[in-house]
Amino acid sequence: MNSIILNDFSLQHTLESGQFFRYTKDNDGYRIITKAQSFFIKQKDQQLLFDTNVDFVKELFSLNEDFNSIKNHLIKDKLISKAVNKYTGLRLMKQDPWECLIAFICSSASNIPKIKKNIDLLSQKFGKETQEKGFYYFPKQGKINDLKTIRACATGFRAEYIFNANQIVNNSFLNKLGKLSYEDAKKELMQLKGVGEKIADCVLLFAYGKQEAFPVDIWIKRVIEKHYLGHKASTKLIQQFGQKKFAPYAGYTQQYLYHWERLQN
DNA sequence: GTCCAGGGGTATC
DNA sequence: GATACCCATGGA
Numbered sequence: 001m002n003s004i005i006l007n008d009f010s011l012q013h014t015l016e017s018g019q020f021f022r023y024t025k026d027n028d029g030y031r032i033i034t035k036a037q038s039f040f041i042k043q044k045d046q047q048l049l050f051d052t053n054v055d056f057v058k059e060l061f062s063l064n065e066d067f068n069s070i071k072n073h074l075i076k077d078k079l080i081s082k083a084v085n086k087y088t089g090l091r092l093m094k095q096d097p098w099e100c101l102i103a104f105i106c107s108s109a110s111n112i113p114k115i116k117k118n119i120d121l122l123s124q125k126f127g128k129e130t131q132e133k134g135f136y137y138f139p140k141q142g143k144i145n146d147l148k149t150i151r152a153c154a155t156g157f158r159a160e161y162i163f164n165a166n167q168i169v170n171n172s173f174l175n176k177l178g179k180l181s182y183e184d185a186k187k188e189l190m191q192l193k194g195v196g197e198k199i200a201d202c203v204l205l206f207a208y209g210k211q212e213a214f215p216v217d218i219w220i221k222r223v224i225e226k227h228y229l230g231h232k233a234s235t236k237l238i239q240q241f242g243q244k245k246f247a248p249y250a251g252y253t254q255q256y257l258y259h260w261e262r263l264q265n
Numbered sequence: 266g267t268c269c270a271g272g273g274g275t276a277t278c
Numbered sequence: 279g280a281t282a283c284c285c286a287t288g289g290a
Binding site for chain 2: 110111112113114151154157159
């Protein structure tokens with residue numbers, strides 16, 4: 001087991017805030033399978049313990065970024081400040097772009113347990129088995145190539161979108177997105193069938209760390225209408241509002257708002 | 266703007 | 279256990 005000590009990090013809030021789906025609870029920690037790694041990780045107070053290499057974990061959980069300055073900016077807003085205090089340590093992850101793209105294509109009009117199920121089934125049907133039997137890596141681009149089998153993963157009307165993305169997306173497509181501006185990368189992603197503004201924003205935020213992204217789902221729509229606008233508004237307007245108002249950390253703000261709103265009641 | 270495309274989660278009975 | 283409604287949506 002390796003370990004690192006750190007402030008302002010919550011493994012639970014980070015994993016369970018709807019940005020990432022490839023984890024399962026395992027005793028007092030989590031089993032994660034992503035980016036050709038399968039490992040166990042747990043947190044005990046400020047100590048993070050895991051059976052994979054340190055640099056991998058730091059990269060995956062954005063532990064090298066200066067979270068303190070981000071936090072100082074976030075807490076200037078009253079509601080965000082409440083969310084940051086309540087769910088302190090929630091960090092944006094740096095996911096594998098391909099896994100993230102397919103996961104969020106699956107997310108369309110769905111829910112978190114079902115997205116997890118879709119991804120686990122796709123991995124089982126198309127991915128390589130890990131050293132531990134019964135667990136599978138997520139298949140690389142090009143491997144998710146049978147429409148019938150994709151349907152058998154309970155993907156429903158999203159099956160054609162996944163099939164299509166698998167045919168079009170390759171390494172050069174994915175690498176290019178990282179080099180483009182937010183706007184240009186978003187346009188590229190939206191060329192894919194089944195990828196609109198919301199899903200493009202999720203991929204740009206959760207895999208590429210583009211902070212201009214402000215994904216708007218029903219929870220974000222509700223919380224912005226209720227706390228900031230005081231009236232109903234279109235998704236498009238809310239996306240533009242959030243992106244502008246919460247710059248330069250619109251993406252981080254969105255994640256705290258989403259987690260906050262969903263855990264109310 | 267409206268409607269519809271799997272299907273599992275969730276509340277309510 | 280039936281039933282209705284909901285959902286990290288986008289396309290027609």
